[in-house]
Amino acid sequence: MDDDILITPAENFEVDSKLYINRELSLLQFQNRVLEEAKDERNPLLERIKFLAIVGSNMDEFFMVRVGGLKMQMAAGMMERSFDGATPPEQLASIRKTATNLLNQQLVCLNSLIPKLKAKGIHILNYDELNKQQLSNAKSYFDEVIFPVLTPLAVDPGHPFPHISNLSLNLAVLVLGEDGKQHFARIKIPDTLPRLVPLKRSSGGVRKNGVVPHNHYFVWIEQVIAANLDRLFPGLKVLEAHPFYIVRNADMVIQELEAIDLLETIEQSVRQRRFGDVVFLGIQPKMPIPVRDILLYNLEMDLNDVYALNGHLGLSNLMELHAIDRYDLKDKPYYPAIPPIIQKRSPGNNIFEALCDGDILIHHPYDSFAPVLQFLKTAAIDPDVIAIKQTLYRVGKNSPVVNTLLDAQLNRKQVSVLVELKARFDEESNIGWAKKLEQEGVHVTYGLVGLKTHCKVALLVRREGEHIRRYIHLATGNYNVVTAHHYEDIGMFTDDDDIASDVSDLFNFISGYSAKKDYRKLLVAPINMRQRIKELILKEVENQRNGKKSHIILKVNAITDQDMIDLLYGASQAGVKIDLIVRGTCCLRPGLKNISENIRVISILGRFLEHSRIYYFENDGSPKIYLGSADMMPRNIDRRVEVLFPVEDPRLVEQISQEILPIYLADNSKAWIMKSNGSYERIKSNADQPPVSAQAWFINQRTSSR
Secondary structure (H helix, E strand, C coil): CCHHHHHHHHHCCCCHHHCCCCCCHHHHHHHHHHHHHHHCCCCCHHHHHHHHHHHHHHHHHHHHHHHHHHHHHHCCCCCCCCCCCCHHHHHHHHHHHHHHHHHHHHHHHHHHHHHHHHCCEEEEECCHHHHHHHHHHHHHHHHHHHHHCCCCCCEEECCCCCCCCCCCCEEEEEECCCCCCCCCCCECCCCCCCCCEEEECCCCCCCCCCCCCCCCEEEEEHHCCCCCCCCCCCCCEEEEEEEHHHHHHHHCCCCCCHCCCCHHHHHHHHHCCCCCCEEEEEEECCHHHHHHHHHHHHHHHHHHHEEEECCCCCHHHHHHHCCCCCCCHHCCCCCCCHHHHHHHHHHCCCCCHHHHHHEEEEECCCCCHHHHHHHHHHHHHCCCEEEEEEEEECCCCHHHHHHHHHHHCCCCEEEEEEEECCCCCCCCHHHHHHHHHHHHHHHHCCCCCCECCCCCCEEEEEEEEEEEEEEEEEEECCCCCHHHHHHHEEEECCCCHHHHHHHHHHHHHHHHCCCCCCCCCCCCCCCCCCCCCCHHHHHHHHHHCCCCCCCCEEECCCCCCCCHHHHHHHHCCCCCCCCEEEEEEECCCCCCCCCCCCCEEEEECCCCCCCEEEEEEEHCCCCCEEEEEEECCCHHHCCCCEEEEEEEEHHHHHHHHHHHHHHHHHCCCCCCEECCCCCCCEECCCCCCCCCHHHHHHHHHHHHHC
16 A cells, blocks of 8 residues: 555644644643542542542652653753654743642642541541640650651761652751751651551551441641651750652663673662652742752752642552541442353353353453453463463562462473563562562563563463464453452453464564564564554545545554654544544644544543553454554554554454444543643533443443343
């Protein structure tokens, strides 16, 4: 197919940068949508607190990675503009303005929720609000629990300014010494203790008689410490104490080409992360300028990286509140079940038997993750299974998946595992599992130089009579039992010969020196994925121009690849209807006249994190559908090993095209629509339209089918 059927935006516009949204600002727009979930009165109170905590965690990561990366660019003298035309300093200036507003709005939201929580029996108190009994409880907690953990660190000629760890909440303390001079000291708020100190022994727990306490009382730990500083500085006068919060650059650069031992190199890099430059200093406005300047000087910071926020700092700890046993203030529990199709085909949940009648699709968390575990557990003990190969990206600290692979090794299966050591913020966990697997004799590889292995694939090789048969599980999400309950993902079981051959070739590619460039059915990055997606988009353009049915639906986490955006613009110009369901960052501008008028972008947020990637192409009424791990981002398409796998079983094609995608596109309850300027507004149902929440629909559909 010739590329000249595509009209690119560059042919019609002199300044292409106006066609794109800045990636960092788009990501901050996503954080704002998460914050809106905390503001949404339709959500239960403790779920709203959960979303506040998620905003805090997300913003920490944003500064560690995105701001840290921009800072590194500036330090290296790299002033290359982003494709929306902004230099690193310009991006940092825009980020500061947007992030300051977002963080202060987070605090406003918290302040609005505290009275509502109080009305429901959850009291988050300031220290000066405590009554006599509560003060006594707080004092006892300080003496018994907090005081033994604290280590005040003085700053003077004999005591250099201490290292302040990443994501740490601290107190900057001024004391008057016996010499009549003021002295500075730093106290780290221990992150091993609850941020919200329980003022009753029953708070957050269940009484002996099994009754859940209705009232819970908490006070902020930093206020408890500040009120008892005399215990830490006996004989000195404490003049003042001010909280501050530190975020350091965690955007590691791994010099793989020079690494003799990648595992050792990653271990060293994780340790070095603790000493990255400070990119965020959160303080309160009442902190005196001299105290602030002590921090700025010793942390070697820029004033532009100081954020004066009107309230409590480092709010990711609010997730502690969500653990309270107040189920009346949370989402109604949902318990996923085994998909009916598996129970129907094989009452014993034997995937090998169930696959005899065709491929099986599992939609998490609405469908249980148990069949995936059973798939591996059966393989570990089945005498006819002779080999297991699997990729592991984020498996968590207590992983039944890894334990099952260890069992398989003990049962003399040939087990080969790709453990991605460069999975950001999961490096330490993955290093531990890699060492454990190697100690037990598992063949462990760490992937390819310069590429993260992000695909989710498991392959079982089974002897059946005189033949060998391969069974495969492919997925959009990680082999992580915990996140499988909170992330929306899709997995597929198949024994398709062509896919099995492709998967075998894939493992040879990531574990050896295979230079294979062609795959039968899989789209593999960075081998053929970009070209194949381009061909699929251009085919829709050709169909539209020939009067055939055309439609593109993409459900992804992010769209930031300029070439892919331009291809979608060209398809829109040709008249192809395009629906984009993009959870997070989207650099494409919908609704631009003569450019993207046929493109609609929506974002869906809810109790589950939308995580699946679905690539749908109408193909004149014979849909081509791919699922997988790859977003439309340069890192996914060019710098990672990713897989998009085809859905070809007619039943599964119908399930995705007639059930899953239409429900997402019909969401008018939890969906946001993107404007061409990059802002979002919530989609609202009309008077003649019933409210539709995709996530609620999937829950109800699974519940009613049991």
